[in-house]
Amino acid sequence: MTCGERIRQERQKRKLSQEDLAEQMDVSRQAVGKWEAGQARPTREKLERLSALFELPPEVWREEPPGRAALRRWQAATAVLAAALCLTLAVGWLLWPREGEPEETEDSYVDTSYMFPKTLPLDAEEVEDFGRWSLDPGDPEAVTEEKELAGEAETVFIDQFPGSSWLRIIRGDPMAENHTTFYDVYALYLLHITDPDARLVPLGRLAEYNHYVGSGLDGAEYFTNVLGHDGWKITLSQGAACVTSWYFCVGEDGVPYVLLEASGSGEPQECDVDGDGEKEVVTSFGLPIGWTVYDTKPDGRCVAYTLDQEGYGQTPVSFSAEDGFVVTDSIGTVMARYLLAENQLERQPQTDFSLADYPDAAGTRLTFSNADPDQVVYNGTVRVTLRQQAYLALQELYGITGLTVDTAFCTVSGDGSVTFSVDAAGERVFFQMDWGRDLCGGAEQPGCSLVWRSEADWSPLDDRLAALPESGSSWTEPEQASVWIYRRMDRLRDGELITVVRDPEDGTEGPARCFLYLSDGSYYEATLTGSGLLRSFSGPYPAKKS
Secondary structure, three states: OOHHHHHHHHHHHOOOOHHHHHHHHOOOHHHHHHHHHOOOOOOHHHHHHHHHHHOOOHHHHOOOOHHHHHHHHHHHHHHHHHHHHHHHHHHHHHHOOOOOOOOOOOOOOOOOHHHOOOEEEOEEEEOOOOOOEOOEOOOHHHHOHHHHHOOOEEEEEEEEOOOOOEEEEEEEEEEEEOOEEEEEEEEEEEOOOOOOOOOOEEEEEEEEEEOHHHHOOOEEEEEEEEOOEEEEEEEEEEEOOEEEEEEEEEOOOOOEEEEEEEEEOOOOEEEOOOOOOOEEEEEEEOOOOEEEEEEEOOOOOEEEEEEOHHHHOOOOEEEEOOOEEEEEOOOOOEEEEEEEEOOEEEEEOOOOOOHHHOOOOOOOEEEEOOOOOOOEEEOOOOEEEHHHHHHHHHHHHHHHHOOOOOEEEEEEOOOOEEEEEEEEOOEEEEEEEEEEOOOOOOEOOOOEEEEEEEOOOOOOHHHHOOOOOOOOOOOOOHHHHHHHHHOOOOOOOOOOEEEEEEOOOOOOOOOEEEEEEEOOOOEEEEEEOOOOOEEEEEEEEOOOOO
């Protein structure tokens, strides 16, 4: 097992996303992706931190000797050679250019999406009980505090809705049969946990005669921005191929309610599958697998869209919370990508980016001066649409400031330059992001550059730079502001920061220029005003020659 495969295995075992691991390791999500893909190897310090995080001995990161690995690859290659020769003929026939289909040239790429339908129809049905889901009352007396004290009931989950009441899940009324104990599972709430007179109020029974809860719940996690709501997701197996999640929210009066109950052959997942910036709930069913997508409308209604895999013949659509609805080949390469639209899935331009790359910016409504913002641009490194370039830039804005923009006017050029005009805090702000070739632009310079232009001496960074999150004290040096910005620029943060120095040629008046040096010698350049207001940030530049 390679170092990257080990990192991926340990991360998934702990149910961590690449973003979660990146945050704990003080690196970017892209750096974790490169580790797992074998495109880069963590430094010795990072490996020591991974060993501590995963509770693994240091020797697990030692990879197999090259000779042995080469022998295994040779054996595997000879075993599949005959099959590969046959597959080559089949793939050649599929990809042979036909009339009206794109041809591969030196400066283009093979777009396989034309092989699949532009749209896939969906069955739609309104969810009548959305937001007011009723639970079976059951027997509330089976899970009282007296029953818990007597050992006849047990709390398997308790936590608070932020600033409000507490949700509690209790299993009770145990019944032992054939060495297995079955329970009823109830949801209750407590308005004030510190009030001695407060009492548990039953919401209803989630499951009856269930033995899976004998080892606890399948999951309990706080969700945000799912179907336009926040709350607690409680998950429990109901059968060998049935998993149910209850999405609990809380009203202004502190009383919890069930927003939605969703069941599938696996745990329901949350993913923004329509690009509106809000996560939908996706469940699976049957063999071959089909899906149900729960999506809310502007008027608050919820619609369940059914994607029946049997109805699509030779369109092998699959789903994951990371990629959404896609068609992949046998080695996982995405051949076509679909987004949820009105009563159908629509095929999207085939690119190297998806909603997972700009989850916090996808809901912004963009007005382009370009004629076709969905034009695919290929610079020999990555494929991206002009619209995606804009969303990637807005995601960087969010990463630095936490600011989400409802609407923006932008101009995007094919070389990766994106210019925005946005309203923020009552001010008109202009900024420009120039993407480098390695990310999605045309410039040979890797990384990107970010420049702010404002009619007033203000930007969304002002409030963020007013205080150090770590200590609460004010910024005193531009070097501090530079480090703070670097740590929040997701696509730029690709190495270990070693030191930050002020340009010795800068005077005390006017903008301050800082250099941020990484462990490999490469560096970034930041220009700030005397008060720490960002004017520009660019890089990485290659190591300076001595």
